[in-house]
Amino acid sequence: MTGLLEVTAVRRVTPRTVRVTFTGEYLEALEAWPDQQLKLMFPPPGRPVRLPSADGDVMRWYQAFLAIPAEERPVMRSYTVRDRRPALAEIDVDFVLHGNAGGPATSWARTAAPGDVLGRYGPDAAYRRPLPVADTVLLAGDETAIPAVSSLLSEVDNAVVFLEVPDAAEEQPLPGDVHWLHRDDAPHGAALLDAVREAKLGDGSVSAWLAGEAGMVRALRRHLVGDRGLGKRDIEFTGYWRRKLTQDDAPTPEDLADAAEKLG
Structure with missing residues (x-):
């Protein structure tokens, strides 16, 4: 419309x-x-x-x-x-x-x-995408993911949430137990990836929703699939933005591979 x-x-x-x-x-x-x-x-x-x-x-x-x-x-x-x-x-x-x-x-x-x-x-x-379904739902992203995470938390009551923001001033009130990570002077996504690697996600089924900078999302997916054993179908992901590139720039080979996976 x-x-x-x-x-x-x-x-x-x-x-x-x-x-x-x-x-x-x-x-x-x-x-x-x-x-x-x-x-x-x-x-x-x-x-x-x-x-x-x-x-x-x-x-x-x-x-x-x-x-x-x-x-x-x-x-x-x-x-x-x-x-x-x-x-x-x-x-x-x-x-x-x-x-x-x-x-x-x-x-x-x-x-x-x-x-x-x-x-x-x-x-x-x-x-419209279906809500993630599992015993534990991982929601992870950077500051650009906060609006979507806020809306997801209104529907998902078994979420483990990790959000990376520049510093404490960028935290926003959200329902539930949200783990806020401060980037400070570290590279974008480093604190988030470390926190997700160390997170205890329970013994049952796990699904994930990931959003934010495309390279960061890609690194999180590699960890969840390669190290945690999640199926690719158990991960909903979106690269909202790309460092040093805009939506008007041509897609990279990694972007094309991501798009093919989402459509597959």
Whole structure:
């Protein structure tokens, strides 16, 4: 479903996280499910949002999106719905501010204000994933995974949660027993991988949900499959972002292998 979103409120929930509240058509009827993702479309500087003039299946929609002239075509990025208020036709989306530079989404979020307008595609139930099922469910990720983990914890009551963030100021209130790991000056994902390696996950069945920086997610999967003996089908994973690369850059061989595994 395509439409426009208008910003109604902006607030910093941590020093590096901006929560933006949007309103828009059809949000009052938006079906809820955990880890609900949508695509946001950021217009070129000084231009209004131009949406594709096609509905129907995603491939036809995407072809119409690519047909928009490059100078008018929005930049598209995937985000997770952090919260929703159907009675007010509102959703919240959290933006993590990556460093001082960042791409178009980070740049937009730094100066976002009520009245700003973005485009959206979704959320589309075709991309809804089943909840992980096992005696123990491992949820692990970095700060970009917090919105999805928050929604999963509303449905999963046997989760062991590990979240790596830059420092203590980036922790957010979440239900359940969450193990917060502070990156400080260590490489991204090192603290998370160490903690998962040492975690006691019980004697029963285990499934895992992993999200965050793609290389970090890949390392976690290698550990869970190679060292813990989890089946590949027992791991739901998403590389939300790539160090030194954007969603506009060509996929690496590792990215292609990940995509093939998810489809297999």
